Amino acid sequence: MISLGEPAFFTRLRDAQRVLIAGAGGGFDVYAGLPLAFALRSAGKEVHLANLSFADLYGLDLDVWVDQDVAAIGPDTPLRGDYFPERTLARWLVTQELPPTVYAFPSIGVVPLRTAYRALIEHLGGVDAIVLVDGGTDILMRGDEHGLGTPEEDMASLAAVSGLDEVAHRLVACLGFGVDAYHGVNHSLVLENLAALDRDGSYLGAFSLLGAGREGALYLDAVAHAQRHTASHPSIVNGSVAAAVRGDFGNVRFTERTKDSELFVNPLMAMYFCVDLPGLARRNLYLGLLERTHLMRQVSTVIEEFRTALPRQRPPRTFPH
Numbered sequence: 001m002i003s004l005g006e007p008a009f010f011t012r013l014r015d016a017q018r019v020l021i022a023g024a025g026g027g028f029d030v031y032a033g034l035p036l037a038f039a040l041r042s043a044g045k046e047v048h049l050a051n052l053s054f055a056d057l058y059g060l061d062l063d064v065w066v067d068q069d070v071a072a073i074g075p076d077t078p079l080r081g082d083y084f085p086e087r088t089l090a091r092w093l094v095t096q097e098l099p100p101t102v103y104a105f106p107s108i109g110v111v112p113l114r115t116a117y118r119a120l121i122e123h124l125g126g127v128d129a130i131v132l133v134d135g136g137t138d139i140l141m142r143g144d145e146h147g148l149g150t151p152e153e154d155m156a157s158l159a160a161v162s163g164l165d166e167v168a169h170r171l172v173a174c175l176g177f178g179v180d181a182y183h184g185v186n187h188s189l190v191l192e193n194l195a196a197l198d199r200d201g202s203y204l205g206a207f208s209l210l211g212a213g214r215e216g217a218l219y220l221d222a223v224a225h226a227q228r229h230t231a232s233h234p235s236i237v238n239g240s241v242a243a244a245v246r247g248d249f250g251n252v253r254f255t256e257r258t259k260d261s262e263l264f265v266n267p268l269m270a271m272y273f274c275v276d277l278p279g280l281a282r283r284n285l286y287l288g289l290l291e292r293t294h295l296m297r298q299v300s301t302v303i304e305e306f307r308t309a310l311p312r313q314r315p316p317r318t319f320p321h
Contacts, residue, residue, distance in 0.1 A: 012171060019129045020120070024052065024139055031235065032134065034218065036173060052105050056080070060078075072103055086104045089226070110159045114164065128167070129169035141189070142285050146314060173274045176240060178269055179269065227239065243269075244268075286303065
């Protein structure tokens with residue numbers, strides 16, 4: 001029974017004992033799942049972290065690989081360069097005396113990615129729930145919008161996990177409302193999509209990440225650590241969310257990467273928007289077309305061909321107030 005006294009997201013996970021939280025879109029997406037992981041661990045649940053990775057995983061030693069497309073990244077896993085979000089996170093987890101392993105998937109198509117998820121689930125001894133986390137909200141786009149953001153990795157993850165019917169609970173949590181505007185996402189259409197999901201019974205509501213809370217404070221520390229240790233390419237998404245969690249507003253500067261852009265940091269960026277994953281997958285107009293993809297470039301091609309064949313796109317809409 002859903003109650004106003006508990007976010008529906010946590011109500012859905014109340015009976016889950018072993019939860020896998022996975023970054024859907026690559027890069028630092030897994031960081032958006034950290035506050036959820038802290039809250040679930042405080043509730044006595046076993047939580048594991050994973051991420052679709054942009055790092056050059058195929059240069060890793062053989063003993064790092066749990067399976068063909070699943071790498072277990074720890075604080076001492078070697079890699080050239082400073083861009084390795086999974087290892088950076090593992091090194092921060094050590095400082096908090098938390099389990100330091102972050103599992104990483106290569107950037108691959110739906111067929112091998114689903115196989116990799118199953119291999120990881122078997123390695124973990126089974127899971128009751130998978131939570132895909134998106135830094136931003138472009139995972140909520142159904143395909144006919146004027147702009148989709150950067151959909152390839154999100155959609156590969158969504159399609160892969162949507163086929164894992166053996167997992168009892170599969171959810172999506174988005175953190176960073178508004179950050180995808182830079183990539184052409186119209187957030188009035190995001191809200192329209194959430195309303196449609198609500199009519200279907202698939203919207204699980206929203207709740208804020210507060211800097212005054214333990215989860216918010218730990219998230220801020222993790223993001224600051226990542227920015228210090230990834231000086232060449234700090235996360236704009238998590239930097240924006242962290243600024244919102246701190247109570248900053250407007251055109252906030254936290255990295256030189258945004259010097260030519262005007263940001264609009266605001267409290268909505270610090271809110272989680274949560275949905276049922278199978279329900280989200282059902283509303284996507286092209287997800288089924290990705291089922292036979294093996295490479296990420298095939299995912300890109302399928303999406304491009306689908307968009308080219310669309311008779312019309314939903315035009316962007318402005319907020320009325």
